[in-house]
Each structure stands twice: as C-alpha cells, then as structure tokens.
Amino acid sequence: MKHFAILLSTLFLLACSQAPTKNQAVQKPAALIDFVDPFIGTDGKGKTYPGATQPYGMVQLSPDNGRNGWDWISGYFYPDTVIAGFSHTHLSGTGAGDLYDISFMPITGKAKFEQLDDVKKTATIVSSFSHENEQASPGYYQVYLDDYQVNVELTAGLRTGVQKYTFDQQHQSGQIKLDLGYSRNWDSTVETELTVINERTIAGYRKSTGWAKDQRVFFYTVFSQPFVNNKILVDGKEIHLKSLRGKDIEAWLAFDLRQQNTIEVKTAISSVSIENAQQNLLQDGLNKSFAQYKQETEQLWEQALAKVEIQTNDNNKVQFYTAMYHSYLAPRVFSDINGEYKGPDGNIHQAKGHQRYSFFSLWDTFRALHPWKTITDPVHSKDMMLSLLDHYHEYGLLPVWNFQGNETDMMMGYHAVPVLADAYLKGIIDSNDIEGEALLTAMRKSAMQSNFGISDYQNLGYVPYEYGIWNVSLTLEYAFDDWSIAQLAKALGHNGDYDYFSQRAKNYQHHFDSDSNFMRAKSKTGQFKADFDPLAYHPEDYCEANAWQYNFFVPHDIHGLIDLMGGDDAFETKLDQMFTTKQATEKLPEWISGYIGQYVHGNEPAHHVPYLYQYVNQGHKTEQKVRQIMQDLYTTEPDGLAGNEDAGQMSAWYMFSALGFYPVNPVSGEYVFGSPVVEEATIQLADNKQFKIVALNQSTDNIYVKSITLNGQDYHKFTISHQDIIAGGELVFHMSSEP
Secondary structure (H helix, E strand, C coil): CCCCCCCHHHCCHHHCCCCCCCCCCCCCCCCHHHHCCCCCCCCCCCCCCCCECCCCCCCCEEEECCCCCHHHCCCCCCCCCEECEEECCCCCCCCCCCCCCCEEEEECCCCCEECCCCCCCCCEECEECCHHHEEEECCEEEEEECCCCEEEEEEECCCEEEEEEEECCCCCEEEEEEECCCCCCCCCEEEEEEEEEECCEEEEEEEECCCCCCEEEEEEEEECCCCCEEEEEECCEEECCCEEEECCEEEEEEEECCCCCEEEEEEEEECCCHHHHHHHHHHHCCCCCHHHHHHHHHHHHHHHHCCEEEECCHHHHHHHHHHHHHHCCCCEECCCCCCEEECCCCCEEECCCCCCEECECHHHHCCCHHHHHHHHCHHHHHHHHHHHHHHHHHHCCCCCCEECCEECCCCCCCCHHHHHHHHHHCCCCCCCCCCHHHHHHHHHHHHCCCCCCHHHHHHHCCCCHHHCCCHHHHHHHHHHHHHHHHHHHHHHCCHHHHHHHHHHCCHHHHHEECCCCEECCECCCCCECCCCCCCCCCCCCCCCCCHHHHCCCCCCCHHHHHHHCCCHHHHHHHHHHHHHCCCCCCCCCCCCCCEECCEECCCHHHCCHHHHHHHHCCHHHHHHHHHHHHHHCECCCCCCECCCCHHHHHHHHHHHHHHCEECCCCCCCEEEECCCCCCEEEEECHHHCEEEEEEECCCCCCCEEEEEEECCEEECCCEEEHHHHHCCEEEEEEEECCC
C-alpha cells in the first residue's frame, strides 16, 4: 500500500483551549514525514525511485524491476509486477539511466527466472510482488516477495544501506544472492572483485563505465548471522576461492533459518577503497540495529522538512512535502568519512573543511533548485558550492554535469557559473572560501574555451546551425551564463569584464527573427534556416524542445525581449498564443511532456514563462497559469509529475510556486510573484529568524492577488528580493476570486 498520512484526521486535535480529561487520549499532530509519498513520480514521466536514503545520502537503497527500457531509468517503475533485486545507488528523475550498484536478492526454494530484457540473452531471477504489500516513507521501504515468502525492509545511514529480510517461518534455509554484474550502465561492467572475509563479512568492488566513464564503487558488507555455505560464480562459472576477480561475479550465500529467520545486511560504499567503505560502516554504526538506523534517518528527514512548515489542505501538503523530499535527493555526499573521494581526474582527493558532493544536474537545477537551497539550506549549499570549485581545481573547468566523480558533459551551457555567481552574490560563499578574482577566473575559463560551439559563439555572436546539435539553445543559454559572469564582475569592480560579458549577454538577439517573432537557427553567413516550423521537434536547433518552448529563454533581459517582440501588447499576445496553440500531430520524444498549448512543464526551458506576464502588467494571467499548472500537472498519484523530476528541479518549481514566488532570473536576487496555494508558510532562516507567508482568503476559487503587504506595509512591486526574505518578516497576500 502507498504510504500516505494516515494520521491526518487527528491533526492539531489539541489546538482547542480545553485540556484533555484524565482518561482522554492525547493525539499528537502527524509528523511531516507522514505527508511524503516516495511513490509520487515512480509512474509516468517522473523517473523517481521509492527506496531508502538520508537527506543528501551517498546510498540510495531501492528496489529494481530488472528491466532496461526508458521507463526503468530509476530502476523501479510502478506498473511493473516483479522485483529483481535491491541495489545501493540510484538516480532521481534523470533523462538517462545508470548505477544500480551492489544488488542483493533474498531467495528461498527454487529461484524464479524471467526474461526481462530483449538485449540480454540470459534470464533474471525475480519475484512477483503486490503494491498492497508494499510501503515507502522517507528513509524506509518495505515489500513482500511473493515467490520466496520474504518480507524485505530497507533503511539507510549516510553512507550505508541496511536491509532486513524476514523469511516466513516454514523456511528452514534461505539464500542471499549478490550480483556485482547487475547495473544500468550504458557500457556495463569493466571489473568486479569479491572477497569472503569470514562467515559474516564480504567485501569487494565494481568498476564500470557508462554515463560516467570511470565509476568505482567499493563495498563492505556485514550480515547479522553467519552464512553456512557460499557459491561464487565468475562470468557464469563456479569458482571455489575466497578472493577473486571477474567481469560479472555472483555470490550465493546460504543461511540456516531454523534458529533465526531474520537477517540484517549492512553495506557501506566508497569511491576510493574497501578500507574506506569499512570505515564508513563503522562511522554509521556497525552494531546499530535496523530499527535504530530507521529511527535516526527518520529524525533527519523530519528536521530537514521542518525548515519550511506550511498550513494548507492535506492534498497540497502531500505534494509540497514530497517535493521537498525530492529536493534533498541531489546533490549528494560523495566523500568518505575520512574526506577522501575519487576526483574527475581519476585521482584520489581529500575534502578539507567540507563534505564533497556529486550528482550536479546543472542544466536542470540552476533554475530553481539551487536558489531554493540558498534560502532554506545555506549550510549544505555552501558545501555544494565548494564541491563545484573542487571539481574545477581537479579538472581544469567548472563542471557541466558532474556525476560519480566524473565530468559527463551532459546537456549544455556552463551552468555552474550562475549557481556559483548566485551563491557568491548572496553570501553563501565569500572571500574566505575563494577570492572573488579566482572565482571570476574560473568562470572566464569556461566561457572562453573552444569546445561546444563556444568559438563560433565568440566570433559570430551566436552558434550557427552548421555546428549541429542544439545551436539556438546553446546561444541562448550561453548568453544567460555570460550575464551571470557580468554580475559577479560588477560586484568585484572588474569593469572590463563587466562590459565584455554584458555585451555577450545580448547575443540572444542574433537568433531573433522579427518576421516570425521566434528565435531561429542561423547560418554562418547570417541567413535564417529555411523551412521553419515552430511546432516541429528539431534537436539540431533546440535542446529537448521546439521553437515555442525556447522562444522566451532570455531570463536576464526580459525587457529587451519584450522590445524585440514589439512591446507589451505584442509580448502578451505571444505569451497567450504559447498557452493556446495546440501541438502538431507528429510524434514527439516522450521526455517532452506536460503540455498546456505549447507550454511544456515536463522539461525545464520554459519553467519561468508563466511568470513573464508580470513584466507586462498582466499579473492575473501569471496567477491563473501557475495555479493551473499546480492543479493539473502535479498530483499525489504515482504518475503525479508531468516530466522527469530532474534531480529536484520539478519539485523546486512547485515549492516556490506554492509559496507564491519564483526565481525567473535565478541570479538576479529577485523572485517574481505568482499565486500561493498555502494558507500560511514559515521558512526557518539562519540566526533563528523566520520568514512567514500568509495568503488570506486563499482557496481554489480565490487565485488572484488583490494586494500585498510586507512587514505590515503596502507593497506594490511584482518582485521580492532575496535580502527581504532572509532578513525575516511577514509577507501577506490578500487573495480574491476576481483578477
């Protein structure tokens, strides 16, 4: 069964002034974790996983269905009916699959095999299961394996996965299979190693190449009771050794269940060594029970969610706190307890004074996830910024898409730039962490390289279509990144850099065609590409979008874009057309989803667009659109996300919008007002300060903002600054049913 808030009906029962009688039971409010449903996003387009992890945890211990199609990017797809194992690493809502390292599976009797993948010739061991015998909550997952009569429970420490297998009483013996070859790597396993240390302990590693070309996962596993026998298969052949290497190693460990039918399995991982994995396990707690791990992890989740406390209806609470839960799944800790980690140069490095984080899906998360963290979690955000700088020192460039200690160069842009610029301008990092000039130098290096069409961009002012893939999108996103560099240069007093990058930030204008009112691909000689169709999917010109969805991606110069499009009225008309123009009938890639006309919420380039009406004095249209998106494109069902979760960006959009504002330009330090769906919200800030949001008369009908006050004073701007928020205070929206 899905884990919903079963205690919601008792919420705040004691809020009344009358004290309970002697025999009256005292009902406590539901915990915030009760409003989180990890199954949201596991169906449809979301591509999330339901398993156990801590906030920013190195381990993501979750079930895998064993299939290899698009729907199984995260290992688990809600409509599936079988489970093939429980592995320790997963991605949250990305557009491509990887990981599933160190996979365990409990088995009794004769193993059930099923052909799950047309590519793989061999069948996979599986068990059927039912959602009626399954549940998940922050830091916990449980499922009953029907074919083997085993109840499986999962929880996690920061670097350790903890499994609890309870075999039905009729079984006198059982097995646990460890499959080191199982993965979702593109190019699969390079080498695995397994060592049987004693009858309770095994260790080894899995090295593979995939999305990240050099992946290393070392592990150290301890069982709560001894195995009485073991069988090791290397590339399908049985080997009787205690330590061995091979491409695909399977270990079959047999257990006597007559005295104890429950087995706990603790597995810590590391990117450096088996010894580090062992130390990680000792730090997390070798002798702690499953129940202790679960309790401690649930407490950490409760503390994380309590940074923003809201009052609203139960449905919105589930959506909000599940979104907040997803926002803590990336980036995640990558350094070991001793600070060591594998760097993008292939060497072992030492984090000093901070945790090293990995899994930066920057093309997605620069837009809203990292701005969200600058408000709600500046302490961990600082460590993340320092991790981006670590990557620069080790690799020579700021990261594009950092993953498992690798640079993948996935997607486009140099979007570590706006994330770092924003953090520096907001004081998340300062000159004690890195000198401003050194940070500016790192940004210049990304902006002045010759790869990824940047040479043409510098010389021509745009990326021509002769370059190939995503040329229009590249120019637009480079222009925003350049504007971000200019803002840092201005703050540091580097006027030359400010002027140069401010000029480059206008390069988006080269692609604008005034005849069609669209951003269009252009040749090296300056001619627009022929046969233009704004509805067509042209990946050579636009990244995961069509011309409509990228037409408004000029977040740093909205007023300049308005002028290009012919002024306020023409701009408003163009926005209206975006939300009403129906999609052409040709098949589009399935990662383009969540349509309202040509607005696509399931992918990131247009996330800011509903808020652009504010810039032409049509705020009521922003209010209507953001409410429509929250109402129609987010639900509490497993398919409740309109597109890939994308490491927290989809969730960050919802959280900002639910509170009533959004970072259209994530480096400006300004947030644009929308229409809050909460009745009240309190953000816990540094130095024991709070920022409170109140939406008076808010309802599904009263979606329009009649007036706003800030700290008791009438407020007439359509933006609020970051400084106003972190100073603490109270923002009050007065809501109405009329625009």
